[in-house]
Amino acid sequence: CPHTMPLTSLLHSPLLLVLSTLVFIATKYPIFAQDNPCKNVPFLNSGSADITPLTHATNYQVDLAGGNRFIFNLCQDLNQKCEGQSTKSIEQFAGGECYRMSGSGFSDVKFQELDETTTLMTYTGGQKFHSTHTLATEIALVCDPTIDGPTPKIKYTGEKGPVADLMLTTVEMRSALLCPGGGGRPLLWPFGILGLFLFLACIGIVLYFIVGFIVQLIRKKRGAEISKLELIPNFKIWKELIKLEWEGVLFVKETIILLINKIRRRAQPGGLHGLENY
Structure with a gap:
C-alpha cells in the first residue's frame, strides 16, 4: 500500500497554509505578471514607459450625462463584473444597466504610437451593440510632466466610430508617470513592491501563528499530550x-x-x- 499523507498531517504544517494564502493573494494582482504589456508601453521615438503604477485599486470613474458613468482601469480587470463577466471597462447607466467595453485580461490590449508624448491604448473584446458594432475603449495616454504624483488627470472625450466595426468610448489620461522612462508609486500599495512584500510577510507570520495555535489546540482537545508552550506552532x-x-x-x-x-x-x-x- 503506497504511503499517503493524511489531511491532518498537512494541517499540522500551518506554514503550508500560510504560503498557499500568499500565493493566492499574489495571483489576484496581474500587475505583477511578467507578460503584462503595460510594463513596456511604447512612445514614438522616445522609448517606453511602465504604466502599471497607475493601476487603480478601486477603478477610475468618469461621470457622463444623465447620471451615466464610464468606469475603467489600466492593466487590470475591474473589481466589479458586468452581466456576470469580467472586464476592464464598462459604461453603466443610471438605471443600473451596463455594457462591457472590453474583454478580460491582456489579450485585447493594443497600443498605437501617435507621437513622442501620446500613445493610444485600445481595449477590444467588448459586447455587441445593436448586433452591428462591437463596443471598445480607447485611452489616450499622454505624457504630461506638469501632473506629478499618483493621481492622473482624466477627461472623457466622447464616442468615436464605427471604426473597423468598433464603437469606441474615448478618454484622455495625463500624468508624469506616463512619460517614457517614468514610473512612480503604485496605487496598489503606497510603499511600492517592497512595502507590499513586507506587508504580506507580516500577515503571513501572523497567520502562521494563529493557524498553528488553532491546529495545536484542536489536537490537544482530541487527546494529544501538548503543553501550554507547545500550543505555539x-x-x-x-x-x-x-x-x-x-x-x-x-x-x-x-x-x-x-x-x-x-x-x-x-x-x-x-x-x-x-x-x-x-
Missing part, C-alpha cells in the same frame, strides 16, 4: 532557534571581550611580548 524548532541565537550572541560577546583584552595588552608596557605568549 513548531515550538521545539523555535526553542532551538532561540537557543542558537543566544549562543550566537554569547559568541559575539566573548569575541568582543577577547579583542578588547588583546588591545589592552598591546597598550600595556611590554604588551607585544605578552601577546606572543598569549
Whole structure:
C-alpha cells in the first residue's frame, strides 16, 4: 500500500497554509505578471514607459450625462463584473444597466504610437451593440510632466466610430508617470513592491501563528499530550532557534571581550611580548 499523507498531517504544517494564502493573494494582482504589456508601453521615438503604477485599486470613474458613468482601469480587470463577466471597462447607466467595453485580461490590449508624448491604448473584446458594432475603449495616454504624483488627470472625450466595426468610448489620461522612462508609486500599495512584500510577510507570520495555535489546540482537545508552550506552532524548532541565537550572541560577546583584552595588552608596557605568549 503506497504511503499517503493524511489531511491532518498537512494541517499540522500551518506554514503550508500560510504560503498557499500568499500565493493566492499574489495571483489576484496581474500587475505583477511578467507578460503584462503595460510594463513596456511604447512612445514614438522616445522609448517606453511602465504604466502599471497607475493601476487603480478601486477603478477610475468618469461621470457622463444623465447620471451615466464610464468606469475603467489600466492593466487590470475591474473589481466589479458586468452581466456576470469580467472586464476592464464598462459604461453603466443610471438605471443600473451596463455594457462591457472590453474583454478580460491582456489579450485585447493594443497600443498605437501617435507621437513622442501620446500613445493610444485600445481595449477590444467588448459586447455587441445593436448586433452591428462591437463596443471598445480607447485611452489616450499622454505624457504630461506638469501632473506629478499618483493621481492622473482624466477627461472623457466622447464616442468615436464605427471604426473597423468598433464603437469606441474615448478618454484622455495625463500624468508624469506616463512619460517614457517614468514610473512612480503604485496605487496598489503606497510603499511600492517592497512595502507590499513586507506587508504580506507580516500577515503571513501572523497567520502562521494563529493557524498553528488553532491546529495545536484542536489536537490537544482530541487527546494529544501538548503543553501550554507547545500550543505555539513548531515550538521545539523555535526553542532551538532561540537557543542558537543566544549562543550566537554569547559568541559575539566573548569575541568582543577577547579583542578588547588583546588591545589592552598591546597598550600595556611590554604588551607585544605578552601577546606572543598569549
